[in-house]
Amino acid sequence: MTDAVLTQTKLSSRSLKTGRRAIGWRFATPAIALILLIGLFPFFWSLAVSFQNITGSNRAGIWVGLANYERLLSDLRFWAAFGRTLLILAVALPLELIFGLLLALHFQADRPFKRLFVALLVLPAVVSPMVAGSMWRLMFDHKFGPINQIIAWVAGEPVVLLWVIKPYLAFWAIIITEVWQWTPFMFVLILAALANVDREQLEAAEIDGAGRFRVFFKIVLPAIMPVLAIALLIRGLDVFRIFDAVWQLTRGGPGNKTETLSIFMYIRGFQSFDTSYTAAAVVLVLFVLSVAVTLILKRLRIAR
């Protein structure tokens, strides 16, 4: 195409282009406005309130500058909740990933009823986390729950583990519930990724006499890496917001020994009515997460 023709088409399509842009924005605006209303309003409101000293009994606050943030940064309970959230992340996520991967490798085999097995196996991931937490709460009960009973069979002697009462056991109760619910999520994603691994490459490697481990680490793992990254990102951000299951299992207790970030904010905001202080925590968490999410999304390029 010559330059002259190119200019001509450009000129004639310009008015069309501005027209299309206007239509595009008209289509997108209602949705964006609603997201802004629910997304940005809370942020700016929290920002304003976080510089005041509003509480449930003191509704007209005065400006106190950064006092809430100073208190937050020196609040050991906040840091404990923050650290505990990271700890759940650090323990539950690798377990989910490993179990998910092992399950996917197992169910990769093409056998009769495989689809039925997979269909049944994903069910935990779609149970309401609130319901999942409630059921596990009952199963962990030291008197009428089956978990201690099963452990007793295996151990061969009566066992009384106070699952949701002892702090270190309560932590593991949360981990078990999380891993039970979300391993299937990892599993189906990895299973789909495995199905997309290049067959020819696998067969070529087999003909070359490469062992199963070599094939897995040299061909399969690199091929499913992008999916693992996305699965970990989605789950990682989910764990950061974890509330429902923990709330049902322990309500953050005993004491505040299983408080996560969300539960910390819930208790401060809705039980202690420490409005401005909670707002400061909200702003801090939103800020840190927004920056992290935007950076990760840009890097991962799942926006294609």
Place this chain on the structure above:
Amino acid sequence: MRKTPLWHGIVWYGVSIAILLVMLFPIYWMFMVSLKLPEEIFASPPVWFPSQPQFGNFAALFNDGDVWSLWNSLVIAGVSTVVAMVLGTLCAYAIVRFNTGGENLAIWILSQRMLPPIAIVFPIFLAYANLGLADSYFGLILLYTAFALPYVIWMMRGYLQDVPRDLEESAEVDGLSALGVLWKVAVPMARNGLIATAIFAFIFSWNEFLFALILTRTEVITFTVQISQYFGSQSTFWAKIGAMSVLGTLPVFIAVTMLQRYLVRGISMGAVKG
């Protein structure tokens, strides 16, 4: 292909069934609790199968009017899903076909999906208290719609990208407006993806707990909040918890089983195409 010996198959099925037994045990327990007599739930050691399976716990939910919470869940999740699908599909179409907002808008929308609900709902709660929107259908539907939108936009963006552009362009030449092309060409082509997206958006709203816990009191409590109210400081009504959990979970199981083909794409935000 090498022929694999028979015992491989036996081991494979043995392992598969063992995995299923472990993973489905909590769900089995939920169903069994819902069928047990209330006294039987408090047996120690626990009973693995009810001696007289009965539906009395479900009947209690109906007699006491607790099932209204399921109706509330249905209305709130249902209406918000429909509104989010309409607004979200329009927005996704603009992003796909008119490149509205470029890549930054798409990423910003996705990042909204990732924010912690507690951080959003805390200011909303105080705003709703002032506006009189707390414990109302409208307030909850508004919030659930906004929360479902990023998911719907992101998923529909993927499904609309799969629609061949030629078809839309020839429809445009035939004189259809942009809205006409979307409604008459793109939406029918992306129908399956649209239905799958709607059902997943519905399930997420249906399963939601935190927003409902904070924003409802008595009038429009959802089934998850209803379950949380069975937990008391004195006693916990496990029979009702079991029955309500079954009623709240069964429809989701049925929907997901029918949507098997769309499951991977639906729960991975479209990042993995199953």
